[in-house]
Amino acid sequence: MTSILRPLSYRYAWLYDTVTAISSVPVGGPQRLRQILIEPLTLPRSAQVLDLCCGGGVTTAALCQRFDNVVGLDAAATAIARAQALTPQASYVVAQAEAMPFAANRFDLIQISVALHEMTPEQRQQILQEAWRVLKPAGTLAILDLHRPHNPLFWPAIVLFIELFETETAWQLVQSDLIAQLQAIGFGPIEEKLYSGGSLQALWARKPGDR
Numbered sequence: 001m002t003s004i005l006r007p008l009s010y011r012y013a014w015l016y017d018t019v020t021a022i023s024s025v026p027v028g029g030p031q032r033l034r035q036i037l038i039e040p041l042t043l044p045r046s047a048q049v050l051d052l053c054c055g056g057g058v059t060t061a062a063l064c065q066r067f068d069n070v071v072g073l074d075a076a077a078t079a080i081a082r083a084q085a086l087t088p089q090a091s092y093v094v095a096q097a098e099a100m101p102f103a104a105n106r107f108d109l110i111q112i113s114v115a116l117h118e119m120t121p122e123q124r125q126q127i128l129q130e131a132w133r134v135l136k137p138a139g140t141l142a143i144l145d146l147h148r149p150h151n152p153l154f155w156p157a158i159v160l161f162i163e164l165f166e167t168e169t170a171w172q173l174v175q176s177d178l179i180a181q182l183q184a185i186g187f188g189p190i191e192e193k194l195y196s197g198g199s200l201q202a203l204w205a206r207k208p209g210d211r
């Protein structure tokens, strides 16, 4: 069950952007939100970067400010058309994240920004396995998404957000242990930072190996 707001927020980019702007206030606004995963990275400009589930290209734009070789992938052709218009300096692919049309060991960095909560547990597992396959050894998988709040003051906000804009899969992610799932695939070490009373998690998971 989900509210009418969810399809509307996908149909109208301004509504999606407004929801993002409001929900990112606790971390300092949408610009800051888009920098959380990128800021700590020490990769060179020439790194091969994938913005997985890139949507309309806002996160892709933030990556392009820092890197010269950025690919955006999304299952929705309409999202990719918006991303191409907003951030033409990246290249794009319409594909399922569960079966990416890339060779193994292709990317130094894969970013998945606020998309895993839309996946069923089975899809999430497939996507993380695929990310492992297309990451180079010593590459980084950077994930930003919902998390179970440790501060009880943030529970009403996350409940309202999920009930209005999300589906059952968001609750499944909030109840899951993403770090344990990544470790089971082989990722490590994994760095975690929590924001907004713990309701937002940022993870940097390294694929073992040498550059």
Ligand SMILES: C[S@@+](CC[C@H](N)C(=O)[O-])C[C@H]1O[C@@H](n2cnc3c(N)ncnc32)[C@H](O)[C@@H]1O
Pocket: 052, 053, 054, 055, 056, 058, 059, 073, 074, 075, 076, 079, 095, 096, 097, 098, 112, 113, 114, 115, 118
């Ligand atoms: C909430 S949006 C996030 C967009 C962007 N990363 C951001 O931070 O604003 C989730 C995106 O995931 C895409 N998506 C959902 N399931 C997918 C799948 N199986 N493979 C690829 N993209 C998918 C949707 O089309 C949508 O654009």
